[in-house]
Amino acid sequence: MIEVRYGSGPETISRLSTEELRATFLIEQLFAVDEMRLVYTHVDRMIIGGCRPVRKTVEFGEGAPIGTPYLLSYREMGIANLGGPGRIEVDGKSFDLASRDILYVGRGAQRLKLSSADAANPARFYVNSVPSQVDYPHRLITRDESKLLELGSDRNSNKRSLRMYIHPEVAPSALLLMGITDLAHGSAWNTMPPHLHERRMEAYVYFDLAPEDRVIHLMGRPEETRHLVVADGDAVLSPAWSIHMGAGTGPYAFVWGMTGENQEYTDVDPVPVATLR
Structure with missing residues (x-):
């Protein structure tokens, strides 16, 4: 079975309670032990999934x-x-796959089997899937093969390393983009300055958080922001009409995945922080 999420428009977000907001945009405890958990969102028909193979x-x-x-x-x-x-x-x-490697699986694959090399240190597999009408071969993209971008600054507490994996400059796909961002020691803010990209939606999974830490993920329209409190292994759906930025109470990293009308990573509309409400 696949859990279905229908999403919500910007005109309704102001009326959602905390629990309704979380039920619509937050996927908690995604990494199930010994089973694949899949969530189908009607936001650009992305499928998000996670599992931890331990005993089988x-x-x-x-x-x-x-x-x-x-x-x-x-x-x-x-x-x-x-x-x-x-x-x-x-x-x-x-x-x-070593830690922080990504496998691209092309259209037409039938059966997938996921396993860990060591049950005491299991793999933690995170899935993004989107519709495709193009055939590209399966390809493993290691961390060393990804394209590294150094972003942010110490002054703004948003210094981070962004690695592109599934991207036209690294490994081609039909519409899927995927990468991993790590915050530098002492930095807390990600995806700064905030922005919108009307032509693409995005999904995140936050990981490498200590059990006691949380990320405060800001979303919503720039003039009417909302927030989600996110734990390790939680995923967030970010529709095209919503900003997305966040700060953590401790070290963390996240995987970002995108799909939509194009694969232009720089096709964004920045939002000045001073205009947020």
């Missing part, structure tokens, strides 16, 4: 819940490993 291999790929022969009959997928060493088998072909 996790298999998935059934398409019946979305009305297709296989889950990836007309979709592409990125799978990031955020834990210990793991293996992904796609229709009999195996890929070994």
